[in-house]
Amino acid sequence: MGFLPPSERKYRRSPRSLLLPEKHRDVSGQFDRPEDRLGGASYWGAVFNLSTTIIGAGIMALPATLKQLGLIPGLIMIVLGATLTSFSIETILKFSRASKSATYSGLVADAFGVSGRNLLQVCVVLNNLGLLIVYMIIIGDVLSGTGTKSVHHSGLIEEWMGQHWWTSRAFLMLCTTLFVFAPLISLRRLDSLRYTSALSVGLAIVFVAITAGITTVKLVNGSIEIPQLVPKLDGLSAFWRLFTTIPVIVTAYICHHNMLFAVHPIENELVEPGQMKSIVRTSLMLCVSVYMATSLFGFLLFGEGTMDDILANFDGDLRIPYSSALNDLVRASYGIHLMLVFPIVFFSLRLNLHGLLCPHSVAIAYDNHRRFYLLTAFLMGLIFLGANFVPSIWDVFEFTGATTAVSIGFIFPAAVALRDSHRVATKKDKVVSWVMIMLAVTSSMAAISSEIDGILSSGGS
Template sequence: MQMWILKTRTFYLNRTWGRRSMKLTLILLTFVSIFSLYSVHLLLKTANEGGSLLYEQLGHKAFGMVGKLTASGSITMQNIGAMSSYLFIVKYELPLVIQALMNIEDTNGLWYLNGDYLVLLVSLVLILPLSLLRNLGYLGYTSGLSLLCMMFFLIVVICKKFQIPCPAEIAFLVNETVNGSLAQPAAFVGFNRTESDSCQPRYFIFNSQTVYAVPILTFSFVCHPAILPIYEELKGRSRRRMMNVSKISFFAMFLMYLLAALFGYLTFYEHVESELLHTYSSVMETDILLLIVRLAVLVAVTLTVPVVIFPIRSSITHLLCASKEFSWWRHSVITVSILVFTNLLVIFVPNIRDIFGFIGASAAAMLIFILPSAFYIKLVKKESMKSVQKIGAMFFLLSGIVVMTGSMALIVLDWVHNAPGGGH
């Protein structure tokens, strides 16, 4: 289950390599995964001591209504960001799949190749009916299918590395999709650097895009809202057993993120796009294997979106109508509102990086760094404030505050600085 929660962000981690560097991202990926695992340890220990297996309830016990609202708001923001990432995949990949299947060359004026229209159509016809269900009986099937999809995607990325020559050695054209229609291709032959330099990995790069590295990686390792429900349902429940499950899941996702990002970067170097499959389409537009990957990914993310809606709706219902009986009218209104808001984000925010950056710097930082350590310090009474455990949690809390405030400030500065032509 934890692996399903973590898996889909692999598509976008390639940008972290392409715009930053190899060693820098490897270092950040390692540290973020270790910190995330440590925060799971704090959360499980706090749950045992605090007597609650609900994230929001721990917040209420620790800091009253403020803690409950903070936890609920962070979970909602995080899951909306996850939903947005899945719908961005639909927006960018479904037009290419339809275009390839129908063998269409001229895409001008065709509404069914417009990503915005297709996102709305998929949300209305497929996602909404599944989201309105009261129970998640199909969760086991969709999570397994999604994980198999990602493994297939990873295998293809590794194989393509040995089939596609370096971009500097071929007449490589990049087509960028804008509002669902293909823009004029721009060839990036004739770089400022030499051909050999273009095909060499760059290990440490610091530029205006580096500020998004930590938030994106932080966003990619958030599964904490689901830790406690999984812990509650674990047979023969024990904190040690749950930590072993977490270690295996985090290590598996660490390898998947690392290999996908590494081989994606070593295929296209600094020319890798925010969504990796888009980069492949620039050189292999009729590749059958990539078409199969796209279809598999689209099915997986479409089935995953309703699953992500459930904790958001549950959190909102728990806050607003905790004492009221179930109502189909309220259930439907909340579901439609969540879908409408997420679709507006996907349509009007041009770059998924901005959503990842903002939510990773705010909600993800809260869920990984700040809230688990704050709950631990407040609720675990048997350890003194001078103990190694409490000092470690305090340091972790301060680190989270630094990460959140620093990342948010740098992201806002980048938005302001690059607003006129920054491609956001």
């Protein structure tokens, strides 16, 4: 029978886990008894289940990274991001098994104690808070529209109903919050969202397929210009601005704080549990294919006019048959997808914030009703305000991507490997970990410096 190390036992808040099936765990909370394994889950079923924890709102900003970097460097960076993510996830899996940890925070607690665990949870809270603000900004773009100082891109409701106070961005986001998000985030168990999650995956596939189809048609009829293959560098500031794309790419791959929650149930049901490493790699290959397709087709379709949120581009004449209907279908499919994924990310946000505020309490779903609903309302209020006052998803991605996302995705896994509390790290693990830390710190500092320089420059002008 497995055992739980002191660091994991000390911080366990409840004998039950909200995301892990009760009947599959032994008294220590681990999945180490052969008789507990259900068996029968297919390889590809596990791949698709794991992929749903990775693909999210970051995909909407990827075409804009190609506009900044150029087609060739942009696609290379997307592949590089997947490669580093693969290593970091495999590191988490390897060391979680060595420490008998069922969660990412438990793994960090095993290596660095309560301080490390709290720091990771702060990063998860800030990252998820920023991500949900991005979700709501994109939903606002879809429903009401967005634009720059010179160009306005209309939203669905604004196009259908005209410009009125009840088609304004703030009012439509308030209605979405009250009538869509509020019922979904009030559910106490993540399992209650399994059907909406399945629907959301299908809608994401619809978005990618339609975008690829539109671009292919326009390539055939010759109405697409040759894209920018390399970045335009007209000065030192333009060079440093290239680094602002790194946080966006990192954010697109962040799934680490959900990995063990997703992996243990999947692994528990596999006929051959040893396939898990291959499943992780195949899932990332699937995700990078989706990311590259979206980035490539989106950038080819809109070129230098590509918006930070590419959904905002789908409001004009695409110069193909049924242009208006396709525009509406693309925006509606991914807008609804984000509405359905929103409560899943919110669940993780609420769970981690509750863990920080009430470290010795039972899990939030089993806590008293007043605390559950007060915390839910507080977080939803912050997200709503952030979505109304943050001008662009790029700004959020730059902040969270350059700080919390790189910490969750690269710095913490590398630090755990270098700490090597259970003496399982190889020389390769330690070398790659040092490389990941140096790349993460260097690129984050460059991105933050570039963003500050951009703010000061715009303020001065």
